[in-house]
Amino acid sequence: xxxxxxxxxxxxxxxxxxxxxxxxxxxxxxxxxxxxxxxxxxxxxxxxxxxxxxxxxxxxxxxxxxxxxxxxxxxxxxxxxxxxxxxxxxxxxxxxxxxxxxxxxxxxxxxxx
Amino acid sequence: xxxxxxxxxxxxxxxxxxxxxxxxxxxxxxxxxxxxxxxxxxxxxxxxxxxxxxxxxxxxxxxxxxxxxxxxxxxxxxxxxxxxxxxxxxxxxxxxxxxxxxxxxxxxxxxxxx
Numbered sequence: 001x002x003x004x005x006x007x008x009x010x011x012x013x014x015x016x017x018x019x020x021x022x023x024x025x026x027x028x029x030x031x032x033x034x035x036x037x038x039x040x041x042x043x044x045x046x047x048x049x050x051x052x053x054x055x056x057x058x059x060x061x062x063x064x065x066x067x068x069x070x071x072x073x074x075x076x077x078x079x080x081x082x083x084x085x086x087x088x089x090x091x092x093x094x095x096x097x098x099x100x101x102x103x104x105x106x107x108x109x110x111x112x113x
Numbered sequence: 114x115x116x117x118x119x120x121x122x123x124x125x126x127x128x129x130x131x132x133x134x135x136x137x138x139x140x141x142x143x144x145x146x147x148x149x150x151x152x153x154x155x156x157x158x159x160x161x162x163x164x165x166x167x168x169x170x171x172x173x174x175x176x177x178x179x180x181x182x183x184x185x186x187x188x189x190x191x192x193x194x195x196x197x198x199x200x201x202x203x204x205x206x207x208x209x210x211x212x213x214x215x216x217x218x219x220x221x222x223x224x225x226x227x
Contacts, residue, residue: 044117045203045218065223081185091155099144100214103156 004094006104013082014112020067020109021077023092032106034060035093038086039106045091049073051075079109087111117219119204120131125225131213132191134222136204143209145187146216147171163209177220194226217222 003026006076013019025034032053039045051059051068058066063083067076092104120135121204122217138145144163148156148171158171160179168179176198187206191198201223 004155006155037218044220047215050215077223101146101158103157105153 001093002029002032002093002096002100004092004104006008006090006092006107008107009105010091010108010110012112013079015082016085017082018078018080019082019109021076021090021109023077023104025073025075025092025094025102027094028082028108029096031097033095034037034066035095036064036066036075037091037093037103039089039091039110040085041088048090049077050074074093082111084111084113117204117217118201119202119219119222120218121173121222123225125179125227126191126194127227128195130194130226132194132224132226133200134189134191134204134224136187136189136206136219137185138187138204138206138217139185140206140217141184142206142217143184144207144216145181146205146207147177147187147189148205149173150203150221159189184219194224194227196226198224199226200224 005024036048037045038048046056049061063080065078089106091106097103117138146161147159160180162168178190201221203221204219207216208214
């Protein structure tokens with residue numbers, strides 16, 4: 001079974017600075033999807049960004065971008081110009097083409113004013 | 114906007130009680146999921162359903178059952194609640210087919226079993 005590892009239980013960043021959250025995964029599949037979800041305190045989990053494994057170009061969504069290294073099975077999330085509202089738990093997730101979805105343990109991001 | 118709602122945000126039950134957690138989505142999604150979220154473990158899939166009256170076991174189905182009588186509603190049942198089922202429970206829904214479709218999550222139910 002696929003596994004997703006987030007090696008940073010907690011991270012902190014100064015407001016307006018850049019932070020990178022790490023994620024690695026283990027799979028023998030060649031086609032799959034990767035996601036970063038954000039769970040703000042006491043609020044619903046929402047999708048931040050997604051990446052299709054067959055696309056070499058890294059996905060970007062405004063201040064959020066990923067560094068997808070397929071050979072290394074690495075999928076990190078970079079948040080630029082961090083804002084107080086970025087404070088949340090961030091989950092990396094892997095989804096195979098048969099819809100099997102796996103989540104990492106999460107990284108709690110604190111943004112310091 | 115997709116909306117996924119869960120019947121309770123907080124729930125306190127006693128050991129041995131039968132517990133029902135309800136989830137409703139308003140986007141006509143075929144797929145629905147129940148996860149539990151525990152610190153340091155992320156989200157673990159309990160059960161999922163691809164259609165009405167269909168259900169599939171996830172990674173941790175023991176002690177749980179589900180019901181999906183209508184497309185928009187997916188219920189999680191704890192037949193006899195135990196203290197180790199104290200957790201945050203998240204419901205999600207998604208379109209079928211392509212693995213790239215995102216899951217939309219409900220606000221979660223924090224269940225405490227005493």
